Amino acid sequence: MRQLTFIEPRRLEWWDVPAPRLAADTDAIVRPLAVARCDLDLYIATGFVSTYPGPFAFGHETVGEVVEAGDAAGVSPGDRVVVPFQLSCGRCATCRKGWTNACEAYPFAAAYGLAPTSGRDFGGALSDLIHVPFADHMLVPLPPGVDPVVAASLSDNIADGWRAVGPQLAERPGATVLVIGGLAQSVGLYAAGAAVALGAGRVLYLDDDAGRRDRARAMGAEAEPLALAEGRQPDQPFDIVAEAAGTEAALGFAIRSCAPNGVLTSMAIHLGALTAVPLTRAYYKGITFHTGRVQSRPIFPQALDCIACGRFHPQDVTHRVATFADAADLMTDPGPKLIFRCEAAD
Template sequence: MQAAVYRGPGDVRIESLPDPEIEESTDAVVRVTHTAICGSDLWFYRGETDYEEGAPVGHEPMGIVEEVGDDVRSVEPGDRVLAPFSISCGHCEFCRKGLHTSCVNGGGWGGDESGAQGERIRTPHADGTLVRVPDRYADDEDVLESLLPLTDVLSTGHHAAVSAGVGPGDTAVVVGDGAVGLCGVLAANRLGAERVIAMGHHEDRLDIAREFGATDVVSARGDEAAEEARDLTHGGANHVLECVGAESSMGTAADVARPGGTVGYVGVPAGVETTGFLGTMFGKNVSLEGGVAPVRAYVDDLMADVLQGTLDPSPIFTKTVDLDGVPEGYEAMDEREAVKVMVRIDA
């Protein structure tokens, strides 16, 4: 099969890899039809985090089940499915608590497992990981494009809003205008926020934030941005969503949080020094909640809203490529020419 492989900073290539096979009775093999490039993929693409050279990449798969192990019960060949970015068994202590990203039997895509930016993946713990799309929507391309963000960025933005404690009538500040931040705006509105302030530096992305329900946008940088957000909220917000993971964004989130407020952080940390923002939060008694989004705990509720037409995150996809175009997609995201790239695969 063909799949995207990491060959070094700035170098993702399409190469031939062995077709995945059933290895355990709880496995499934899925033919990938849709996937995406994630902002967190840019950390290794830019050489800012380690990644094994020659390893497959990608972690946001949707496709058709081709084969299942003898013990798989929830899906069968021919089913349309999507999968969270983390693999989970569904029955361990942490899965039962809804913390699927801490599954004692789990793992992630790419590396030793199949990368999702390829024609096929082997899914360990298929019953605990795969989410079946109802048959009536299995070939509806518009619905599928709206469901694909549930594999990561919509669920992650939702996790930020939940962790920040957003509820009806609240004011929320969203730090970051990438796909996760934009989905954080969508999630805050879904949870009933009366006012949502989006902070970012790209007007085209802030336009999407407005489309998703942002009542205000802040496009300034650094201290000026934090001051503008505090002015808009009369001293800071009780609910702040940190959706980038950089030291500067964490500092901004701490700065714009109201004393006694909560920062819901979901940005994948890269190069973060804790002294500055933790010192600010300590002095203001600001709580920090969040972490890796347990997509599997959220996906059923979010899917229901997508399927009934009340939630549509698909505008985050501003570029679409085929499998051969994945290297181009990485370049586009790295150069900020695309918010998020969708990959359609005809295998």
């Protein structure tokens, strides 16, 4: 089968590799229908993030169709499903706590399309077929009427944005939300859209990129330039703050913007060896601060339900839809969300 393989920055190739096979009765083989480019994928492909040496299978955000399933897989051929990007068994003590990003059955940080994170290649979403172990736990049915292209990023980036506002708004209905956009560009936009969909009292999206501000407005958020270079100070305190900018200055601004006893989630990967954090201010405010990789599998079904009921519109973040055949050439295309549709799905 064909597999898109990352070789080095700005060089991806289609390789012919052996097709996956069922290895257990809980396994499934899935044919990708739509694959979204993760924000991290863009930075790996351009070389901005240099800690991912090739070669390895590429792509990890996907909606697909089951083509083969074991007797205990919980799915059947023809089922359309969302495939989590992180591998997890759903059975170990860690998974039962909802910490599927560190499943005990796999090397730490095991994921599709990101072999260097765990030291083992599990295949990539930009392939003809994907092997899914523990499919009875991993795979989530795509509701009828939901376009695979709309839901393609659920595996990672949509879930990442959702976790910064969804659980918090469930505890604080009508709370105000600030989203600081930037490096994790689609994640920040998904957070803003999710906050609007979930009825936040006010949603303000700050970003120095005008195109992303327009997308935030399309989802119902207020949007303004971030303008930290001009020494911007918070306009008001916010109950919930989501930081997707990935800079030290933005993280400091996020803490200054957080209301007393507020919740701050940093979704961006801060790439510097050290990042200064104004902990004294955070301490006196009593801020709850979250950072770390998303727990994809427990989170994205909540976002999927919100898409299916028509309140959440992740398609407003997508700047381009192309075919699998274009993936090697377009992976460095700038923009917040690029989605590849399998030609055979048309």
